[in-house]
Amino acid sequence: MPDTPPVNILDHPTLKVVRDAFPGKRLRATEFRGQSTLIVEPADLHEVLAFLRNDPRCGYNFLSDVAGIDYLNYPAATIGRFAVVYNLACHARDDRFFVKVFLNPSLPTDGNADDPALCVDSACDLWPGAEWPEREVFDMFGIRFRNHPDLRRVLLWEDYPAHPLRKDYPLRGRGEREQYRVVDRASQ
Amino acid sequence: MGIEAALTAEGFATLQLRRVVNWARRSSLWPVPFATACCGIELMGTACSRYDLARFGAEVMRFSPRQADLLIVAGRIAVKMMPVLQRIYEQMSEPKWVISMGACASTGGVFDTYACVQGCDQFIPVDVYVPGCPPRPEQLIEGVMAIQRIVDNDGIPPMGPDGRRIPLGLVVEPTHVVRPQPVGITVGR
Ligand code: SF4
Numbered sequence: 001m002p003d004t005p006p007v008n009i010l011d012h013p014t015l016k017v018v019r020d021a022f023p024g025k026r027l028r029a030t031e032f033r034g035q036s037t038l039i040v041e042p043a044d045l046h047e048v049l050a051f052l053r054n055d056p057r058c059g060y061n062f063l064s065d066v067a068g069i070d071y072l073n074y075p076a077a078t079i080g081r082f083a084v085v086y087n088l089a090c091h092a093r094d095d096r097f098f099v100k101v102f103l104n105p106s107l108p109t110d111g112n113a114d115d116p117a118l119c120v121d122s123a124c125d126l127w128p129g130a131e132w133p134e135r136e137v138f139d140m141f142g143i144r145f146r147n148h149p150d151l152r153r154v155l156l157w158e159d160y161p162a163h164p165l166r167k168d169y170p171l172r173g174r175g176e177r178e179q180y181r182v183v184d185r186a187s188q
Numbered sequence: 189m190g191i192e193a194a195l196t197a198e199g200f201a202t203l204q205l206r207r208v209v210n211w212a213r214r215s216s217l218w219p220v221p222f223a224t225a226c227c228g229i230e231l232m233g234t235a236c237s238r239y240d241l242a243r244f245g246a247e248v249m250r251f252s253p254r255q256a257d258l259l260i261v262a263g264r265i266a267v268k269m270m271p272v273l274q275r276i277y278e279q280m281s282e283p284k285w286v287i288s289m290g291a292c293a294s295t296g297g298v299f300d301t302y303a304c305v306q307g308c309d310q311f312i313p314v315d316v317y318v319p320g321c322p323p324r325p326e327q328l329i330e331g332v333m334a335i336q337r338i339v340d341n342d343g344i345p346p347m348g349p350d351g352r353r354i355p356l357g358l359v360v361e362p363t364h365v366v367r368p369q370p371v372g373i374t375v376g377r
Contacts, residue, residue: 156303171302173303176303181311
C-alpha cells in the first residue's frame with residue numbers, strides 16, 4: 001500500500017441506512033481507521049439509537065460502552081465542549097458503530113451544578129447495560145441522563161463536590177483527599 | 189523459644205511476668221491484612237512457605253479486626269476506602285500496631301490524584317513504615333520484627349508524655365540485599 005493520506009470515504013452501510021431513515025435530521029459522520037462515527041444532535045440521540053438497535057439492517061444488539069469526553073483545550077476545533085459516545089456492536093455482522101453527541105455547558109463547569117444543557121436521554125431502556133457506564137459518565141463529567149433509573153455516582157462518593165474528569169478540574173483535586181476525619185489513639 | 193532450657197527438673201521457672209507476657213505477645217502478632225492493591229500480593233507471598241511469616245508468630249491472618257493485633261495496610265487507599273480503614277482500626281482492641289506497607293500506603297506513591305489518600309498516616313496512627321514498591325518480603329518481615337523488638341524490650345504500650353500511646357513512627361531502611369532470615373533488624377528514625 002502506498003502512503004496515501006487517509007481519506008474519509010464514509011462508506012459504512014449503516015450511515016446510508018440512517019440517513020435515509022431520518023431525512024430531516026442533522027447528521028454528521030466521521031471515520032477513523034475504518035471505524036465510523038455518526039454525530040447526532042442531542043435531541044435526536046434516543047431516536048437514532050432506538051433505530052440502530054431495532055432496524056434489522058442495523059441490528060446493533062449490544063452496547064459495548066458509553067464514554068464521555070471533555071474537549072477543553074483540544075488542539076482541533078470541535079462542535080462542542082463535551083461529547084458522549086455510544087459504542088455499539090452487532091454480533092451477527094461482527095460490526096461496530098459509534099454514535100456521538102456534542103454538548104455545550106451553559107453554567108460554569110467547576111462545580112457539580114445541575115446544568116440543563118449537559119443532559120441527554122438515557123439508553124437504559126434500549127440496552128439495560130447502559131446503566132453503569134452512564135452513571136460513570138455522570139460521575140466523571142457531570143453529564144446527566146434523562147429517564148435513567150438510578151443516576152447516582154458510581155465511583156466517587158456521594159457528596160463529592162465536582163466532576164473530576166473535566167479538564168478544568170485539577171488532577172490533585174481541591175483538597176478532597178485531605179479533608180477527612182483523623183483517628184488517633186487518643187480518640188478511643 | 190528457649191523457655192525449656194530455663195526450666196528446672198521439677199518444671200518450675202522464675203521470671204518476670206512482664207517479660208513473659210511480652211514474649212508471648214510478640215510471638216503471636218496476629219495481622220489483619222488490609223490489602224487493597226499489588227502490595228497485598230507481596231503480603232501473601234510473605235505469608236507463604238518460602239518466606240514463612242509463621243516463623244515470627246504472625247501467620248494467623250485474622251479477617252476479623254477484633255481478633256488481630258497488627259494492621260498491615262498494604263496498598264493504595266482511596267478516600268472512599270478511608271471510613272473502612274478507620275473503622276477496622278477502631279475495632280481492633282489495644283494493644284495494636286499498624287504497619288504501612290509500600291510507597292502507596294505510606295505516601296500515595298505514584299497515585300498523586302484527587303481520589304487517593306497521600307499516606308494513611310494522615311488519618312490513622314502508623315507505627316512502622318516499610319518502603320518499597322512493593323517491599324520485598326524480607327523488608328516486611330523486618331517491619332514485623334521491629335514491632336517485635338519494641339514489644340520485647342520496652343513493653344507495651346510506649347507512652348507519650350501525656351500518658352497516651354504514641355505511634356512508633358519507625359522506618360525500615362530500604363534494602364535490596366537478600367540475606368538469610370532471620371536477621372538483626374535495621375530500624376532507623
Ligand atoms: S507501593 Fe507499589 S506494589 Fe504497593 S500498592 Fe503501591 S504500586 Fe502497588
